[in-house]
């Protein structure tokens with residue numbers, strides 16, 4: 001669920017790293033500036049034809065994709081480092097005596113159970129036997145509804161996602177939220193495209209379903225028939241899904257219903273059962289992201305044969321549990337979800353898979369230990385200084401905008417001033433006192449998920465209560481960052497506040513081009529095509545004059561057209577509308593970071609320094625991607641592929657052209673002045 005939220009709802013963004021104080025008093029001693037020649041540039045590429053390749057080709061050639069990864073990027077190296085740190089920490093915890101602090105023994109026990117492949121293989125499907133028996137015993141429509149809710153509570157999200165979120169129409173109150181789900185393929189479009197590659201994936205998916213069922217004891221003949229039933233049901237659900245582009249439409253996805261209305265309109269969902277989940281806060285209203293999906297689901301729950309649903313739920317449970325089951329299930333899951341979909345040939349080492357599971361299910365528990373051992377206590381203050389410099393620059397630039405009226409400017413600056421920043425780690429941690437773990441890995445995964453479902457950052461206990469501004473949606477060991485429009489805040493975990501994003505001993509040009517870009521990126525999200533629809537308190541409320549909104553939209557048209565023209569693979573183009581919010585943030589982020597850096601450096605006009613800044617920036621997005629992954633990304637990811645995050649942005653920035661006089665009209669990426677959008 002969290003993954004869905006971060007990619008679709010929170011505009012989970014890039015990332016970023018630590019930094020330094022901008023005050024005159026705190027500027028570090030000048031650092032020797034590396035000359036141009038210190039960049040391993042590909043001189044055979046003209047910078048005006050492909051700046052990304054010009055700067056990054058050497059790194060790309062030296063960092064092939066490891067067999068166990070779908071891609072290798074700057075972020076990947078940082079994630080591997082964090083994983084190594086966590087491994088040390090969890091191995092120590094696993095060896096600690098039972099008498100040690102509970103915050104140590106719990107993660108230790110989870111890790112031990114995950115590494116005990118002998119016990120996991122012996123357990124087989126026993127760890128799911130109660131749930132499988134419940135599905136088997138479904139004998140009525142109310143049994144069916146009840147079972148979907150039990151599976152939901154255990155974290156298997158059988159037909160939708162459900163959690164506590166801020167009410168978009170009143171951002172001080174938490175409401176229940178429901179989001180479309182129920183599919184085994186990554187997105188609804190996978191079921192309906194009919195090009196050769198897509199047809200192959202559809203067939204591979206049906207085969208995968210059948211193989212999972214055979215592993216679970218079904219005869220191969222029956223499994224083949226069941227796979228058709230399951231696929232057909234998923235396809236029917238997929239037809240009612242909104243597309244990833246439609247899901248970015250805040251008006252379309254903001255639909256608040258009372259429980260009574262939902263009971264009347266869609267009785268088969270089981271709203272009263274949902275509201276009665278033990279530990280849930282009082283449910284009066286529900287934020288339904290996709291009413292059309294709920295309508296279809298309701299109709300299928302009420303009319304599709306019970307036997308079809310039983311087959312579907314049994315498969316869905318086992319498939320969702322497969323990464324934590326015995327090796328045959330785990331391998332089959334990997335073979336489809338990594339190899340067939342993204343071309344990844346090998347699994348990550350087992351320890352790294354358990355670290356990933358523990359990050360996902362016990363994030364704050366692991367995070368507390370990580371922060372205590374690995375995070376420099378000075379980090380928060382240092383990064384906070386860089387935030388201030390960038391915020392100040394953004395504020396000045398808004399004040400100076402020529403296309404925005406004074407009332408809208410005033411509101412924008414008020415929103416910027418109110419924007420919260422969370423740096424490195426939370427002040428309060430999720431309470432795990434009610435969680436008990438055993439020696440069974442599957443049992444521990446279920447227990448941790450069930451605990452998170454009620455007590456986690458989006459846990460149901462928060463429904464009906466006030467919005468808690470101390471909550472973090474990703475734990476501190478995460479190498480990423482996000483802006484949350486409903487809370488108007490930026491969150492930068494410790495995992496991202498490290499080299500190469502930030503290094504206190506390095507030329508500030510590098511820090512501003514890397515961490516600074518990401519800070520500017522997240523800040524800009526408060527004012528992108530989605531973020532601008534929220535006010536300073538996080539309410540979905542229009543605070544723009546009509547003319548300003550029209551001006552803004554006209555300026556983004558150029559950006560949509562620019563990205564629409566980027567060809568990722570032969571015949572496959574970036575979707576300029578899907579990626580618009582991220583592209584605005586990339587463009588605004590680097591522009592603001594550049595000017596903040598100039599200010600910190602006392603604004604000196606120095607073409608050599610500017611050159612260095614623009615040569616450093618593309619390092620952030622160095623990437624080697626598998627082709628299958630790229631295809632998937634272009635379809636559903638709101639971020640543009642790495643290459644275009646660089647080439648799309650730089651060629652819109654006037655100072656970039658001044659720093660590189662060798663770039664001019666006639667170069668492949670050169671943009672005439674009137675083609676360059678001016679937004680922030």
Ligand SMILES: [Zn+2]
Nearest residue numbers: 012013014585
């Ligand atoms: Zn972003």
